[in-house]
Amino acid sequence: MxxxxxxxxxxxxxxxxxxxxxxxxxxxxxxxxxxxxxxxxxxxxxxxxxxxxxxxxxxxxxxxxxxxxxxxxxxxxxxxxxxxxxxxxxxxxxxxxxxxxxxxxxxxxxxxxLAADCAGAVFYAMMKYALDTPHSSADGLLQNVQAVFTKWKKALTSYLTDIDEQIEVILKFEEMCGESAKEFAPLFTRILHYLYNEDVLEEDAILSWEAELKDADEADKVFVKQAQKLIQWLKEAPEEDDDEEE
Structure with a gap:
């Protein structure tokens, strides 16, 4: 100050x-x-x-x-x-x-x-440890994140029993990227996609997070805008699956 x-x-x-x-x-x-x-x-x-x-x-x-x-x-x-x-x-x-x-x-x-409080705190601890582990590039930081979740994912998913808790994780990640761990900011979408692929976050959680920010100030939409390609892909994926079934 x-x-x-x-x-x-x-x-x-x-x-x-x-x-x-x-x-x-x-x-x-x-x-x-x-x-x-x-x-x-x-x-x-x-x-x-x-x-x-x-x-x-x-x-x-x-x-x-x-x-x-x-x-x-x-x-x-x-x-x-x-x-x-x-x-x-x-x-x-x-x-x-x-x-x-x-x-x-x-x-x-x-x-x-609440479980949501635990989810947010555990996610923060895991991501902070990945950030503090030595790395020399953005790819190295992403590898750290993947290594941490490979070993400790269940410690987080134990508290992700519904969509609200998963949204809490996304909000915590947004907060970290914008404040205490800005090094994650360029990797936001890649890590969000990774968490989706690892079944940490469901499609509904990501889409609900986007919907909640629909009427938010532009300054609060930085990361939802960054993730638009992923969000669009999630929205279109079910339609593609339906087309394949037909």
């Missing part, structure tokens, strides 16, 4: 309260420290209240109703981070895919999330 620079002290002692009430952004380490303190206080106050093993990062939710929206956003942030950390641990420790799914299910219960 822009603006005049200012060095904010991270000293302990009497300065501890300063960062709590300051208008400056709170350092991430202070956020995690505060969460840990809240969790410790909760355990001391309620003997029978413990965090589940998979909820180490989940913040206390004792806030006013006015903060509900912000709480939900923070809750989703921590959920996504825990899913990503769980996925990376499974990769690096070669944990079985079925065990990974069990751990994600535990997080789902801990954070009271």
């Amino acid at each position: 822009g603006g005049a620079g200012h060095v904010w002290s991270t000293c302990e002692g009497s300065h501890e309260e300063e960062w709590r009430h300051s208008v400056a952004p709170i350092p991430k380490d202070k956020i995690l420290e505060a969460i840990k303190t809240m969790e410790d206080d909760l355990e001391l106050t309620h003997d029978d209240s413990f965090l589940p093993p998979s909820g180490e990062l989940k913040p206390n939710s004792n806030y006013s109703d006015d903060d509900d929206h912000e709480d939900s956003r923070d809750d989703s942030y921590y959920f996504d981070k825990e899913v990503e950390a769980t996925f990376l641990r499974a990769v690096h420790e070669n944990i079985q895919e079925s065990h990974l799914i069990l751990e994600i299910n535990s997080l789902k219960l801990s954070y009271n999330k």
Whole structure:
């Protein structure tokens, strides 16, 4: 963010309260420290209240109703981070895919999330890992994506029980391409087609995603426009099949 620079002290002692009430952004380490303190206080106050093993990062939710929206956003942030950390641990420790799914299910219960939330978080973790794996070209990045899905696809498809969850994956991919992982942007259509071929995404999900954006602003149609050839092919494919049958 822009603006005049200012060095904010991270000293302990009497300065501890300063960062709590300051208008400056709170350092991430202070956020995690505060969460840990809240969790410790909760355990001391309620003997029978413990965090589940998979909820180490989940913040206390004792806030006013006015903060509900912000709480939900923070809750989703921590959920996504825990899913990503769980996925990376499974990769690096070669944990079985079925065990990974069990751990994600535990997080789902801990954070009271829906299958669509899990689908979005798992997809993000898989794609982020593919992006972080060394590659020297767009084709190399695509190969990374294919390698990740070859091994871990079931961890995602376990949460894709209906079209809405598949649309959530497409929306997450759009978000990544436009914000946090722009290197995927030129590959959007190729990866979307790959996910269709791998039965991760169904035709109806892709066409429903396009339909939802029909009246959207032009700025929100960047990737649906990029995928027009694929979308047109999907629309015409059933007609071609019918012609062949006749």
